[in-house]
Amino acid sequence: MRTRLAIRMHALMERFFPERRLFLRSDTDTRFIRLRSGTQFVAFLGSTTIVAWTIVATAILLIDSIGSGNFREQAKRDQLTYELRLNELSYERDARTDEALAAQDRFNTALQQISDMQSQLLASETRRRELETGIDVIQSTLRRTMHEREDVREELEKLSAEQVENETVIADGSPNGTEMLSTLSDVLSETAEQRDKVVADAQAALDLANEMRLELALMEEKNDQIFRQLEDAMTVSVEPLTKMFQAAGLDPKALMDEVKRGYQGQGGPLMPLSFSTKGGELTSETIRANKLLDQMDQLNLYRIAAETAPLSNPLRSAFRYTSGYGMRWGRMHNGTDFAAPHGTPIYATADGVVNFANWQSGYGRLIKIDHKFGIETRYAHLAKFRVTKGQRVSRGDHIGDMGNSGQSTGTHLHYEVRKGGRALNPMTFIKAGQDVF
Numbered sequence: 001m002r003t004r005l006a007i008r009m010h011a012l013m014e015r016f017f018p019e020r021r022l023f024l025r026s027d028t029d030t031r032f033i034r035l036r037s038g039t040q041f042v043a044f045l046g047s048t049t050i051v052a053w054t055i056v057a058t059a060i061l062l063i064d065s066i067g068s069g070n071f072r073e074q075a076k077r078d079q080l081t082y083e084l085r086l087n088e089l090s091y092e093r094d095a096r097t098d099e100a101l102a103a104q105d106r107f108n109t110a111l112q113q114i115s116d117m118q119s120q121l122l123a124s125e126t127r128r129r130e131l132e133t134g135i136d137v138i139q140s141t142l143r144r145t146m147h148e149r150e151d152v153r154e155e156l157e158k159l160s161a162e163q164v165e166n167e168t169v170i171a172d173g174s175p176n177g178t179e180m181l182s183t184l185s186d187v188l189s190e191t192a193e194q195r196d197k198v199v200a201d202a203q204a205a206l207d208l209a210n211e212m213r214l215e216l217a218l219m220e221e222k223n224d225q226i227f228r229q230l231e232d233a234m235t236v237s238v239e240p241l242t243k244m245f246q247a248a249g250l251d252p253k254a255l256m257d258e259v260k261r262g263y264q265g266q267g268g269p270l271m272p273l274s275f276s277t278k279g280g281e282l283t284s285e286t287i288r289a290n291k292l293l294d295q296m297d298q299l300n301l302y303r304i305a306a307e308t309a310p311l312s313n314p315l316r317s318a319f320r321y322t323s324g325y326g327m328r329w330g331r332m333h334n335g336t337d338f339a340a341p342h343g344t345p346i347y348a349t350a351d352g353v354v355n356f357a358n359w360q361s362g363y364g365r366l367i368k369i370d371h372k373f374g375i376e377t378r379y380a381h382l383a384k385f386r387v388t389k390g391q392r393v394s395r396g397d398h399i400g401d402m403g404n405s406g407q408s409t410g411t412h413l414h415y416e417v418r419k420g421g422r423a424l425n426p427m428t429f430i431k432a433g434q435d436v437f
Contacts, residue, residue: 254373312396314349343384352369364403365406374420378417386398387400
């Protein structure tokens with residue numbers, strides 16, 4: 001079997017690679033080299049292998065070169081897209097900052113207008129009470145004048161009757177008639193003057209009462225306009241704050257109740273925050289004024305709550321977000337990372353008390369601040385502390401410098417917001433406060 005296979009193989013090679021002889025001639029001798037079929041076949045296989053390897057290697061190099069070029073171009077495109085996105089985020093951040101500043105200016109202007117309107121309202125209320133008191137006095141004077149006029153009229157009638165009797169006496173030729181007539185004429189003239197004066201005083205009192213009624217109507221119309229402006233200002237000021245707390249995931253009613261519990265002291269020579277009629281029936285103006293005062297008190301409570309909730313940004317200089325709140329590499333990332341140069345100032349995002357300023361595993365140099373409503377903020381990976389434990393801080397106070405301490409891959413701030421020990425998304429609070437701070 002093997003012999004037949006060998007014969008067939010040899011015949012096949014003889015067909016394609018017949019035996020050849022290579023002659024080598026010199027001046028004195030001639031020799032030849034015989035190239036058998038097997039030798040030619042082996043040489044052919046070797047040459048073919050070398051050519052094939054050369055072709056494959058060249059193709060691999062070409063493909064690798066083309067692929068590297070594509071990767072570099074793709075990397076350049078990705079880098080350009082990333083830079084454009086960063087620029088857009090920077091512009092958007094600057095725009096939000098400008099809007100927040102403008103909103104804060106509007107808020108401060110509204111508060112100033114409310115304060116001015118409240119002063120005008122109090123002055124108008126005082127003037128209205130004075131006018132009401134003046135009208136009461138004028139009405140009393142008018143009633144007294146009317147009674148006096150009636151008394152004078154009765155006395156005049158009595159004197160007229162006496163004059164008739166005296167004229168009868170004079171007509172009878174009494175010796176005292178002429179003197180009595182002169183005296184009676186003087187008394188009648190004086191009585192007529194008193195009557196005219198009483199009538200003039202009564203008419204002046206009526207005119208003054210009409211003028212005061214008109215002035216009171218104008219004052220009421222002006223008060224109504226002031227009330228409407230104050231009510232509109234309250235609506236414009238309170239609604240954005242309510243939406244801000246709701247956007248941050250906080251219950252406005254619960255916040256107000258907690259602020260009231262912490263700010264409920266009373267006493268001293270201050271006026272109560274309400275209008276009273278001393279037991280009388282409340283007027284519509286008094287009811288509206290008390291409602292506005294309640295809204296102003298609510299606005300003040302919102303202001304206190306906004307100062308004690310972490311609604312601002314911990315950085316004021318240029319930065320970029322490098323990692324957000326949520327799952328990262330299979331683990332929960334409980335905060336937001338802000339990247340900026342080493343030593344960038346870090347600021348408190350709300351009023352509170354520092355309860356921790358030390359090294360903690362993973363966090364590195366860490367600051368914890370307790371705020372109202374059971375909220376805590378954390379500032380990690382710092383390079384330097386600017387506060388100590390137990391220190392009271394206000395919103396915007398410089399509390400530390402950005403660094404790379406702890407488990408950190410580069411200089412950045414890891415910022416957390418916790419409520420009742422549970423981590424919340426810090427960006428929810430920051431975005432909620434962008435329209436106010």
